[in-house]
Amino acid sequence: MSLLQIDNLQTHFFTSAGVVKAVDGVSYAVDRGEVLAVVGESGSGKSVTGLSVMGLIDAPGRVVGGAIRFDGREIAGLPNAEMRKLRGARIAMIFQDPMMTLNPVLRIDTQMVETILAHRAMSRSEAWALSRDTLGRVGIPSPDERMRAYPHQFSGGMRQRVAIAIALLNKPDLIIADEPTTALDVTIQAQILHLMQGLVEEERTALVWITHDLSVVAGFADRVAVMYAGEIVEEARTDDLIAAPRHPYTRGLIGSVPSRNLRGRRLAQIPGGAPPALNRPEGCRFAPRCAFCTEGCERPQELRDKVRCWRAAELPEYAEALA
Amino acid sequence: MVFVIRRLLQALFLGLVMSALVFAGIFAVGNPVDILIDPDATQAERARLIAQLGLDRPFHEQYFIFLGNLLQGDFGNSFVYNRPALTLILERMPATLELAFAAIVIAVVLGIPLGVYAGLRHGTPGSQAVMAGSILGFSVPNFWQAIMLIMVFSVMLGWFPVSGRGEVGTFLGIRSSLFTLNGLHHIALPAINLAIGHLALVIRLARSGTREVQAQDFIRFARAKGLSEPRIVLVHLLRNILIPIVTLVGMSFGGLIAFAVVTETIFAWPGMGKLIIDSIRMLDRPVVVAYLIVIVVIFIILNLLVDLLYSLIDPRIRLDEARQ
Ligand SMILES: Nc1ncnc2c1ncn2[C@@H]1O[C@H](COP(=O)(O)OP(=O)(O)OP(=O)(O)O)[C@@H](O)[C@H]1O
Ligand SMILES: [Mg+2]
Numbered sequence: 005m006s007l008l009q010i011d012n013l014q015t016h017f018f019t020s021a022g023v024v025k026a027v028d029g030v031s032y033a034v035d036r037g038e039v040l041a042v043v044g045e046s047g048s049g050k051s052v053t054g055l056s057v058m059g060l061i062d063a064p065g066r067v068v069g070g071a072i073r074f075d076g077r078e079i080a081g082l083p084n085a086e087m088r089k090l091r092g093a094r095i096a097m098i099f100q101d102p103m104m105t106l107n108p109v110l111r112i113d114t115q116m117v118e119t120i121l122a123h124r125a126m127s128r129s130e131a132w133a134l135s136r137d138t139l140g141r142v143g144i145p146s147p148d149e150r151m152r153a154y155p156h157q158f159s160g161g162m163r164q165r166v167a168i169a170i171a172l173l174n175k176p177d178l179i180i181a182d183e184p185t186t187a188l189d190v191t192i193q194a195q196i197l198h199l200m201q202g203l204v205e206e207e208r209t210a211l212v213w214i215t216h217d218l219s220v221v222a223g224f225a226d227r228v229a230v231m232y233a234g235e236i237v238e239e240a241r242t243d244d245l246i247a248a249p250r251h252p253y254t255r256g257l258i259g260s261v262p263s264r265n266l267r268g269r270r271l272a273q274i275p276g277g278a279p280p281a282l283n284r285p286e287g288c289r290f291a292p293r294c295a296f297c298t299e300g301c302e303r304p305q306e307l308r309d310k311v312r313c314w315r316a317a318e319l320p321e322y323a324e325a326l327a
Numbered sequence: 328m329v330f331v332i333r334r335l336l337q338a339l340f341l342g343l344v345m346s347a348l349v350f351a352g353i354f355a356v357g358n359p360v361d362i363l364i365d366p367d368a369t370q371a372e373r374a375r376l377i378a379q380l381g382l383d384r385p386f387h388e389q390y391f392i393f394l395g396n397l398l399q400g401d402f403g404n405s406f407v408y409n410r411p412a413l414t415l416i417l418e419r420m421p422a423t424l425e426l427a428f429a430a431i432v433i434a435v436v437l438g439i440p441l442g443v444y445a446g447l448r449h450g451t452p453g454s455q456a457v458m459a460g461s462i463l464g465f466s467v468p469n470f471w472q473a474i475m476l477i478m479v480f481s482v483m484l485g486w487f488p489v490s491g492r493g494e495v496g497t498f499l500g501i502r503s504s505l506f507t508l509n510g511l512h513h514i515a516l517p518a519i520n521l522a523i524g525h526l527a528l529v530i531r532l533a534r535s536g537t538r539e540v541q542a543q544d545f546i547r548f549a550r551a552k553g554l555s556e557p558r559i560v561l562v563h564l565l566r567n568i569l570i571p572i573v574t575l576v577g578m579s580f581g582g583l584i585a586f587a588v589v590t591e592t593i594f595a596w597p598g599m600g601k602l603i604i605d606s607i608r609m610l611d612r613p614v615v616v617a618y619l620i621v622i623v624v625i626f627i628i629l630n631l632l633v634d635l636l637y638s639l640i641d642p643r644i645r646l647d648e649a650r651q
Contacts (some may be wrong), residue, residue, distance in 0.1 A: 058551055092553030099551075104544035109566045109641050118562075119552045154642040170552065 005076060006033035008057065008178055013047075013070035013080075016058045024281045026052040026065070026316045028234035031307075034227075035207035036177065039201075041221040041242070043257065044231030045278050050214045053231075054180040058097050059087035071193075093123040093284070096171035100183040102163035106155035112139070112166055113151040119173050134171065142169040143199060156250065161192035165199070169304045172203060185220065197224055218257050222246055232256050233279055233289040237312040250311045250320070252294045288313070331631070338627040342620050346397070349616045350390050358382070359406050359610040367402060380406060393616070402620070403613035407606070412617040422492055423591070423598030425503045427583035429518035431576055434525040439572065442533020443560065449538060457530060464527035473520045473593040480516060487516045490595040507610070517594040521587060525579050532575055537569030543567075569640050577633035581626040 116135035139147035256274035287302035493513030496506030504510025588600035
């Protein structure tokens with residue numbers, strides 16, 4: 005049994021315009037010491053899935069179905085007081101924009117120490133020392149001084165390091181990182197990635213790494229789950245997925261990563277955009293954009309053998325398709 | 328420090344402009360002699376009084392004499408009471424200050440929790456009730472509201488005295504009616520009357536601030552850290568909504584002092600507002616000028632305090648940038 009196992013999760017938003025099925029039957033699992041990348045276009049439901057695990061879905065949204073098992077225990081629908089004990093202690097989350105995730109009017113030490121004291125019986129000075137050490141661990145120079153600084157005195161990359169340090173404070177079993185490098189420039193991205201990789205290995209933390217950028221995933225994640233329009237359309241080991249993507253959407257994603265392309269070839273692009281959440285196709289949700297769409301694709305698709313495409317087996321090999 | 332000095336110079340300049348304007352204004356309105364002197368007085372008596380008050384000199388000369396005296400701390404004597412104008416004002420200032428202070432405390436102590444509640448529970452009947460109340464409080468005319476308060480709470484229910492200031496107590500060398508029970512009993516209604524409009528404003532600001540801050544990532548992150556709801560609201564949210572509220576409080580405190588006139592009149596509160604109304608009616612120029620200079624000084628001090636508070640609340644604001 006994995007540390008985190010999501011089964012057929014459904015999180016809907018009941019808006020005045022209609023029911024937005026942001027997450028519509030998502031299942032994935034991640035174990036200790038494992039990195040699962042969740043990849044997909046904007047609006048595919050990656051964040052909402054992560055927030056559902058955290059129990060942080062606000063009205064008008066609600067987890068309406070499915071199971072979220074964490075360490076053998078069902079946590080979907082747990083009372084808020086119970087969820088609060090898990091959040092920040094056993095499950096931590098890091099968000100996309102490091103400029104926005106730290107409170108601008110509170111010092112770093114305040115924001116760190118409170119995270120420890122919310123969960124552990126520890127003296128303030130012990131909590132302070134632990135915070136400082138953690139700040140050092142994520143590569144912030146002269147942590148003693150920096151503890152007393154305010155967020156605006158840090159660069160974006162450094163702020164994301166602070167957020168990571170906060171996530172690590174209580175030695176969580178699981179970290180959900182929601183596009184933590186998207187807002188950073190490429191060299192900083194690589195540094196943060198490297199840092200996270202080391203930390204996760206050391207502590208054998210389970211990591212769910214949400215991103216819309218497939219190029220980040222190779223060499224970092226053990227497995228990849230690809231999301232499209234509220235569903236997982238394909239899941240595979242990272243190497244397999246990159247070498248031999250099976251779902252047409254995944255093929256399109258990989259085709260649009262620059263480094264994957266042979267020199268001189270034009271970047272493949274998936275035509276069109278994701279369907280609006282309120283008005284999705286009846287059958288295969290990717291069908292309107294799919295190069296392989298035929299008769300039969302108007303049926304709803306099931307996840308079979310970890311691909312949500314009834315034609316996956318008969319499609320040409322990816323390498324052939326490229327040629 | 329540069330900042331404070333610049334502020335003081337600014338104050339000086341404003342005070343100067345202010346005094347010139349008021350001086351000219353009252354000069355234009357009429358001749359105080361017409362009001363001050365008994366119509367039956369003889370021509371000789373009239374001339375003597377005019378010379379005594381210095382009103383026979385040309386306007387600019389009068390103004391420069393006034394400025395010269397001002398530099399020595401002399402605001403001149405009231406034409407009416409024949410006592411130093413500044414003394415008259417300072418005598419009545421505590422009554423007005425305590426009234427304004429009580430009103431601000433009521434507005435803030437009730438307004439912030441109500442506004443935050445309305446923001447957090449947006450869309451619920453409780454929140455809508457608070458907002459309806461604030462619209463009402465905002466739109467009822469002050470004088471009518473004062474009369475209603477007196478009718479209901481003093482006349483019909485008999486809970487509060489109808490008018491006047493109560494006993495004065497001394498605490499830390501400050502004499503105020505806030506320090507005795509009888510004084511508090513007297514100040515309650517006028518303070519509430521003065522507070523209601525500002526209470527409504529504080530509620531609206533706190534509510535919109537709460538709604539805005541609540542949607543920010545750092546609140547979500549605070550929740551993801553597993554902090555308790557009270558800690559999130561009291562520490563993470565509250566500090567972030569305080570800036571506009573501090574601004575409002577600073578500005579309206581000045582306003583309350585300067586314009587407590589209606590309330591002071593209706594509740595027969597012996598403050599500066601009543602004095603100034605009477606002085607304007609009597610064209611008692613020294614008192615009016617001194618009063619306005621005092622008000623300018625109060626406004627400047629309040630502004631300074633507000634800016635200092637800003638930098639305490641929000642570390643991103645550096646003092647010298649706060650208000651150029
Ligand atoms: N509070 C809300 N009310 C209504 N709909 C919402 C709300 N929050 C999210 N959604 C909808 O849920 C869907 C999934 O959103 P989500 O944030 O999970 O996407 P994402 O995959 O994380 O995209 P991105 O890459 O842009 O972060 C979107 O269609 C969005 O419109
Ligand atoms: Mg997202």
